[in-house]
Amino acid sequence: MSVETMVKTYLNYIDGEWVSASTNEVEPSINPAKKYEIVGYVQKSSKKDLDKAVAAAKKAKQQWRKLSGPARGEYLFKIANAMERRIDEIAETMTREMGKTFPEAKGETARGIAILRYYAGEGMRKVGDVIPSTDSEGLMFTTRVPLGVVGVITPWNFPVAIPIWKMAPALVFGNTVVFKPAQETAVTAAKVVECMDEAGLPSGVVNMVTGSGSVIGQGIVDHPDINGITFTGSNQVGKQIGQGALARGAKYQLEMGGKNPVIVLEDADLDLAVDATISGGLRSTGQKCTATSRVFVQSTVYDQFKENLLAKVKQIKVGDSMDPETWMGPLASEKQLQTVLSYIRKGIEEGATLLYGGRRLEERELKNGFFVEPTVFENVSPKMTIAQEEIFGPVLALIKVDTLEEALILANDVQYGLSASIFTKDIGSMLSFINEIEAGLVRINAESAGVELQAPFGGMKQSSSHSREQGQAAIEFFTAIKTVFVKA
Ligand SMILES: NC(=O)C1=CN([C@@H]2O[C@H](COP(=O)(O)OP(=O)(O)OC[C@H]3O[C@@H](n4cnc5c(N)ncnc54)[C@H](OP(=O)(O)O)[C@@H]3O)[C@@H](O)[C@H]2O)C=CC1
Numbered sequence: 001m002s003v004e005t006m007v008k009t010y011l012n013y014i015d016g017e018w019v020s021a022s023t024n025e026v027e028p029s030i031n032p033a034k035k036y037e038i039v040g041y042v043q044k045s046s047k048k049d050l051d052k053a054v055a056a057a058k059k060a061k062q063q064w065r066k067l068s069g070p071a072r073g074e075y076l077f078k079i080a081n082a083m084e085r086r087i088d089e090i091a092e093t094m095t096r097e098m099g100k101t102f103p104e105a106k107g108e109t110a111r112g113i114a115i116l117r118y119y120a121g122e123g124m125r126k127v128g129d130v131i132p133s134t135d136s137e138g139l140m141f142t143t144r145v146p147l148g149v150v151g152v153i154t155p156w157n158f159p160v161a162i163p164i165w166k167m168a169p170a171l172v173f174g175n176t177v178v179f180k181p182a183q184e185t186a187v188t189a190a191k192v193v194e195c196m197d198e199a200g201l202p203s204g205v206v207n208m209v210t211g212s213g214s215v216i217g218q219g220i221v222d223h224p225d226i227n228g229i230t231f232t233g234s235n236q237v238g239k240q241i242g243q244g245a246l247a248r249g250a251k252y253q254l255e256m257g258g259k260n261p262v263i264v265l266e267d268a269d270l271d272l273a274v275d276a277t278i279s280g281g282l283r284s285t286g287q288k289c290t291a292t293s294r295v296f297v298q299s300t301v302y303d304q305f306k307e308n309l310l311a312k313v314k315q316i317k318v319g320d321s322m323d324p325e326t327w328m329g330p331l332a333s334e335k336q337l338q339t340v341l342s343y344i345r346k347g348i349e350e351g352a353t354l355l356y357g358g359r360r361l362e363e364r365e366l367k368n369g370f371f372v373e374p375t376v377f378e379n380v381s382p383k384m385t386i387a388q389e390e391i392f393g394p395v396l397a398l399i400k401v402d403t404l405e406e407a408l409i410l411a412n413d414v415q416y417g418l419s420a421s422i423f424t425k426d427i428g429s430m431l432s433f434i435n436e437i438e439a440g441l442v443r444i445n446a447e448s449a450g451v452e453l454q455a456p457f458g459g460m461k462q463s464s465s466h467s468r469e470q471g472q473a474a475i476e477f478f479t480a481i482k483t484v485f486v487k488a
């Protein structure tokens with residue numbers, strides 16, 4: 001039997017029903033490690049399908065917002081339990097669909113479950129403050145109300161955690177959802193939504209429509225009945241979404257790219273800094289917005305750091321992400337492979353020195369996937385393309401600096417400001433870094449990636465719309481404040 005005959009078709013989820021797109025068209029979602037393997041077929045929906053989903057969400061919002069916060073939280077606990085029962089299946093689907101290794105995919109799914117439980121608890125916490133009124137007989141307080149229908153547009157690199165860290169707070173604060181996952185990882189998304197269905201979420205509270213970004217994503221941006229849009233993805237699309245939302249007065253929240261620096265000072269624990277640079281830069285094949293991309297190393301320890309780093313990078317085993325021996329899987333798609341290879345070519349053309357890697361891997365089975373070597377450059381000058389643009393692949397640029405001041409100036413000399421790390425034992429250097437680095441996530445003696453669900457997450461400069469997601473910060477986007485004055 002061929003692989004294809006066993007492949008399942010995944011449907012849209014609208015008003016509590018699994019339904020085909022009105023186009024009757026589906027698209028294959030393929031395994032980036034074995035491009036002949038189809039993980040599932042997903043719907044290629046039209047604006048008509050989106051309209052139905054929005055109408056269902058609009059209808060459901062009246063009842064959903066009337067439930068108490070704790071009652072909405074109970075649904076999130078049930079979704080978490082359903083996901084926990086299916087954790088291995090969801091993680092394996094993620095690995096097969098976008099290529100991160102199985103332990104990473106399982107860790108991400110576990111994180112999704114923990115996010116659901118965290119926001120389930122948020123349903124019991126306070127939503128306002130009492131503020132003294134100038135009228136001694138009046139009572140003044142704030143409360144919060146949901147936005148209404150929220151459009152959730154997500155990328156393929158965290159196909160479980162990102163949708164959940166947007167949908168869980170949306171739901172617990174009383175919104176209903178129209179979810180458009182990246183088409184690249186729509187099978188994994190469908191499995192998350194299946195857990196919502198299994199948990200008995202009322203019809204219309206969450207709706208999923210798969211299809212292209214230019215049709216369904218743009219349709220969400222333009223839809224007059226969608227009150228808020230939350231997005232993670234590229235800067236180009238994010239800016240378009242922000243402009244579209246602003247034009248029609250919808251609330252929006254954007255999380256976009258990064259060009260994250262690590263600074264290694266001469267007093268650093270070099271083994272720790274090397275391991276963190278490799279983990280932060282190359283885990284998930286470098287496809288994290290928080291991935292380490294530029295490594296500023298003080299000249300006195302530069303050669304030692306480089307030698308230790310290269311020795312470890314050379315040991316990285318690249319291969320099929322379901323193989324327990326594999327440390328680094330493929331890039332998520334052919335498009336991503338071509339983008340990363342073109343950045344590597346640009347680095348060479350612009351005069352950087354390629355120290356290691358740089359090639360597509362095509363030996364034996366690898367030729368059927370989108371594999372690239374872990375890649376390290378040096379002699380990277382600050383204005384080179386690979387020092388400025390987000391690569392979103394396993395590519396590190398080493399840059400020699402003489403002082404912390406020089407490192408800070410260069411680290412800040414990019415359009416992005418998402419995350420940043422420093423390795424040092426000196427408290428003064430730590431404090432200078434905390435004060436002066438332009439990043440929303442600042443990490444000391446720890447890798448640049450590593451977001452904790454209970455803390456605010458978001459970037460400065462072009463990395464975000466200056467809002468924050470996750471933790472208690474989520475309430476700011478998913479609700480509106482009402483200031484109430486009462487006098488008997
Ligand atoms: N910050 C981050 O975490 C991420 C950053 N990126 C960066 O973006 C680059 C390109 O990745 P890519 O997947 O193309 O990212 P996109 O920004 O194109 O995709 C993110 C999401 O937006 C959707 N989308 C695409 N076009 C529109 C539109 N016009 N209106 C509304 N929604 C739209 C996509 O749909 P669909 O995919 O179905 O077309 C997807 O669901 C990467 O190389 C990386 O640099 C990418 C992903 C995540």
Ligand SMILES: O=C(O)CCC(=O)C(=O)O
Nearest residue numbers: 287288289290449450451
């Ligand atoms: O580093 C993380 O865990 C989150 C990264 C992220 O949000 C992203 O890549 O989009």
